[in-house]
Amino acid sequence: MNRHYIALLVTLTTLVGCTVTRESSPTLVSQTSTPVAIDLPREIIGLSISLYLLVDDKEEPDPAISTHRTEADLREILEGMNDIWSQADVRFDLQTIETVAVPDAILQGMQAGSLELFFREIGNGIALPQTSVINGFFLRNVGGPNGMTPLRSRTFFVIDEPSVFDRRVSSHEIGHILGLHHVLDDPERLLFSGTNGMILTENEATVARYFAQGIIQGAR
Numbered sequence: 001m002n003r004h005y006i007a008l009l010v011t012l013t014t015l016v017g018c019t020v021t022r023e024s025s026p027t028l029v030s031q032t033s034t035p036v037a038i039d040l041p042r043e044i045i046g047l048s049i050s051l052y053l054l055v056d057d058k059e060e061p062d063p064a065i066s067t068h069r070t071e072a073d074l075r076e077i078l079e080g081m082n083d084i085w086s087q088a089d090v091r092f093d094l095q096t097i098e099t100v101a102v103p104d105a106i107l108q109g110m111q112a113g114s115l116e117l118f119f120r121e122i123g124n125g126i127a128l129p130q131t132s133v134i135n136g137f138f139l140r141n142v143g144g145p146n147g148m149t150p151l152r153s154r155t156f157f158v159i160d161e162p163s164v165f166d167r168r169v170s171s172h173e174i175g176h177i178l179g180l181h182h183v184l185d186d187p188e189r190l191l192f193s194g195t196n197g198m199i200l201t202e203n204e205a206t207v208a209r210y211f212a213q214g215i216i217q218g219a220r
Contacts, residue, residue, distance in 0.1 A: 113143025
């Protein structure tokens with residue numbers, strides 16, 4: 001069992017010390033001018049991601065409980081996610097897109113908002129190939145919200161027909177994975193609920209990068 005697969009099953013992680021430092025900008029100095037700071041671009045942080053289409057049967061999926069999305073849909077969503085997260089210089093590198101068969105009873109429970117049995121059956125009745133440090137699941141419904149991120153996990157869920165842009169829902173949920181919380185005062189922000197806002201502040205970008213580095217270093 002690879003380390004990413006183990007990480008997927010852990011819903012409570014321990015925060016350990018980890019610092020991310022940013023070197024101060026160098027200055028150009030001449031005898032006749034005031035020193036000028038050079039603003040260097042941030043290094044791009046890459047995180048692997050796997051995306052899954054959840055169905056009851058791979059050959060003849062039941063449209064009432066199986067996702068209607070396609071692999072092409074997920075590739076388009078990921079492209080939009082990377083565009084949004086370029087504000088923080090964080091990139092999600094696709095490892096795989098897979099269709100995963102999930103027993104009917106579990107899918108029906110997920111539609112009611114219950115994810116516990118799904119997580120319990122991973123590795124038993126549910127096989128997930130090529131899990132990554134971040135794993136996204138696309139399903140017909142999840143009990144009301146556009147998306148969901150289980151507390152302190154590196155997984156997110158997005159429904160077929162959200163009330164906002166697909167790329168925005170997925171990016172919002174990943175924001176929670178990267179340590180960001182909802183905001184209440186600005187609907188243009190990515191972490192404001194229920195709108196198509198996509199803006200990340202500089203502070204949010206700094207926090208997200210800190211968490212992303214922690215994931216890479218195994219701290220989260």
